[in-house]
Structures are given as structure tokens and as C-alpha cells.
Amino acid sequence: MSELDTYLAAAARANTQRSYASAIRHFEVEWKGLLPASSTQIAEYLVAYAGVLAISTLKQRLAALAQWHQEQGFPDPTKAAVVRKALKGIQTLHPALPKQAQPLQLAQLEQTVAWLEEAIHQAQVRQDHTALLRHTRDRALLLLGFWRGFRGDEITRIEAQFMQIEAERGMQIFLPHSKGDRQALGKTYRVPSLAKLCPVSACQAWMQLSGVNEGPVFRAINRWGLLQAEGLHPSSLIPLLRRLFAAAGIPTPEAYSSHSLRRGFAGWANANGWDLKTLMEYVGWRDVKSAMRYLDSADPFSPHLRQGS
Incomplete structure (x- = not known):
């Protein structure tokens, strides 16, 4: 690893990088998706896990996929209208109350x-x-x-x-x-x-x-x-x-x-x-x-x- 790579790695929070790496593995291994991906493939991926994964998890997966494409120099497919509409549709058809931990009195x-x-x-x-x-x-x-x-x-x-x-x-x-x-x-x-x-x-x-x-x-x-x-x-x-x-x-x-x-x-x-x-x-x-x-x-x-x- 070069000195530049060392500083770039230090700029990213370790927990975030681990979760993003896990999200990319899920897309490629579990869903059998190919990278780089099209916006249609990203939307289909969201739909495949609608009602299975929480909305917050799906958004985290999108963030990870966006970062991967940006770092590799590819256009970001997660910003496409079809992806935004798919996510909005999932939120409409699979509403969920936000989970909050019980406060300790x-x-x-x-x-x-x-x-x-x-x-x-x-x-x-x-x-x-x-x-x-x-x-x-x-x-x-x-x-x-x-x-x-x-x-x-x-x-x-x-x-x-x-x-x-x-x-x-x-x-x-x-x-x-x-x-x-x-x-x-x-x-x-x-x-x-x-x-x-x-x-x-x-x-x-x-x-x-x-x-x-x-x-x-x-x-x-x-x-x-x-x-x-x-x-x-x-x-x-x-x-x-x-x-x-x-x-x-x-x-x-x-x-x-x-x-x-x-x-x-x-x-x-x-x-x-x-x-x-x-x-x-x-x-x-x-x-x-x-x-x-x-x-x-x-x-x-x-x-x-x-x-x-």
C-alpha cells in the first residue's frame, strides 16, 4: 500500500467501509449481480429485497453501490429516476414503523x-x-x-x-x-x-x-x-x-x-x-x-x- 493509499484509507471510517464491503458482497454473491451495474439492475435488486430488508438497509446498500461506481470511475446508476421511483414505491407498499431502542430511565x-x-x-x-x-x-x-x-x-x-x-x-x-x-x-x-x-x-x-x-x-x-x-x-x-x-x-x-x-x-x-x-x-x-x-x-x-x- 502506497503512502497515499494509507491516508485515503484513514479518511474512511472503518465501520462504514466494512458495511459497504458487506453490501457489495451481498449484491454480487447473494443476488448474483454484475458490476458495474445499470440503473435497471439496481432497481431490480431493490425490488428483489422489498419487504425483506428494511428501508434503511436498502438505502445503505445504495450508498455502497454508489461509492463503488464512483471510486471505479463509472457513472453512478443509483441516481437514476428508475431507482428513486423503485425505492419510493417500496416505501409506499412496505411501510414500517421506525424501530427505536427503549430509553433507559x-x-x-x-x-x-x-x-x-x-x-x-x-x-x-x-x-x-x-x-x-x-x-x-x-x-x-x-x-x-x-x-x-x-x-x-x-x-x-x-x-x-x-x-x-x-x-x-x-x-x-x-x-x-x-x-x-x-x-x-x-x-x-x-x-x-x-x-x-x-x-x-x-x-x-x-x-x-x-x-x-x-x-x-x-x-x-x-x-x-x-x-x-x-x-x-x-x-x-x-x-x-x-x-x-x-x-x-x-x-x-x-x-x-x-x-x-x-x-x-x-x-x-x-x-x-x-x-x-x-x-x-x-x-x-x-x-x-x-x-x-x-x-x-x-x-x-x-x-x-x-x-x-
Whole structure:
């Protein structure tokens, strides 16, 4: 790989490139499509998976096919009218409600952290180092993810050398790149120190116990209590959190995902009087439309609103 290729590869987000490569394989291997493709072939591909794949997935496949044609110097067939009309027809005939993760409420966060702290205590009593590591890691991940409103991929990309912890004051985390950072300039996130449910003290405890001082902060732990060198994969957060919520007795744990932390914090901030501009700046939303997807509108028929009228 040339030096130019190295920098070009660094400009593309790894997760996006993996998903695009998977989309191209699906078109060529599963559907037996040929590249470069015509606009008619692209439209037929969409129709073949109408009602099978989600609209968001079909749009992602189109983006991948568009990128492939552009990079190879071919005209982009996905911009043709027949493709746009096919996608619009699929949306009309196969409407689907957008799926959103259940927001984690503050009371549920408290319940889960209480369970974790008891599990940490029991692991210390049993001298079970593996369990102690896992529960201490999960407490830090959960509290940091909630109070900072991080996306799942942001949580897994936090590295120890980019963290500055000031006990009882706060913490700073630098992410070299993230979804909203289109210019790849990096962004520093400030994390508050709290009287209870404190993400700073939880992260400090995890760093001290694990001995991690460089590389990914949140890592897998094998059965022998050994930390893996690589960070947790974003897709591993959903089963991790669901197991955690199930163990803590949270109802319907399967309704939650890593976005539940982000949605939960947004709901908490909104209920506690944060104005939308402040919330957008804190969480990293670039437009109001993105923010409103995370905020649940007040129910005018809820009992406490009827009583207050």
C-alpha cells in the first residue's frame, strides 16, 4: 500500500467501509449481480429485497453501490429516476414503523448500578477476580455511556491515553474521530463528577483495577480473567447490556440497546429543563431533526398532566 493509499484509507471510517464491503458482497454473491451495474439492475435488486430488508438497509446498500461506481470511475446508476421511483414505491407498499431502542430511565440506571455494586462486593468476598473485573468494567461503561450520551461505537473507541481524570472534579475524553466529526478534527468531551452514580469515579476504579493505561479502555475479558488487547466491538454492547439489565431485574431487557443510554440521557436532560441547544451541543447532534428522534413528546393524556391542569 502506497503512502497515499494509507491516508485515503484513514479518511474512511472503518465501520462504514466494512458495511459497504458487506453490501457489495451481498449484491454480487447473494443476488448474483454484475458490476458495474445499470440503473435497471439496481432497481431490480431493490425490488428483489422489498419487504425483506428494511428501508434503511436498502438505502445503505445504495450508498455502497454508489461509492463503488464512483471510486471505479463509472457513472453512478443509483441516481437514476428508475431507482428513486423503485425505492419510493417500496416505501409506499412496505411501510414500517421506525424501530427505536427503549430509553433507559434514571430509576433503571440506579437499579442496575445497585445490582452491579452488590455483584462487585460479592466478587471481592469470593476473591473472584474475573467477576470483579467484568462487573467493574460494566459499571464504568454503563455510567459513562449514560451521562455522556455516547453512541455505542464512541464508547468502544475510547482510549486510555486520551483520558484525563481529575478525582472528584471531572474527566476529559478526546475522540480523534466520531460520526458527527466530518472534518476528522477530533473532539474533547467533558464528563461531570457526580455525588452519586458518578461516571468519573466508576471509570477511575476500572482503570486502577484493570491497569489499562494505553489503548482501548473497554475490553473483553476471557474466562481466565485476562483482558484482551482489542476493544469491545460495538455490536457486542447490545447483548452485554441486555444480559446486565436482565440480571438486574429490568423488565423486557430485549427492548434495550446501546442507544438506550443515549436516549435515556436525552430524556432525563429534557425533563430537567435543558434547552435544546445545550443538549445538542453536549450530545453532539448537528441538527434539530436528529435531536427530536431521541426525545419523546409529552403525553397529553398522562395522569400527572391531567392532574396539573
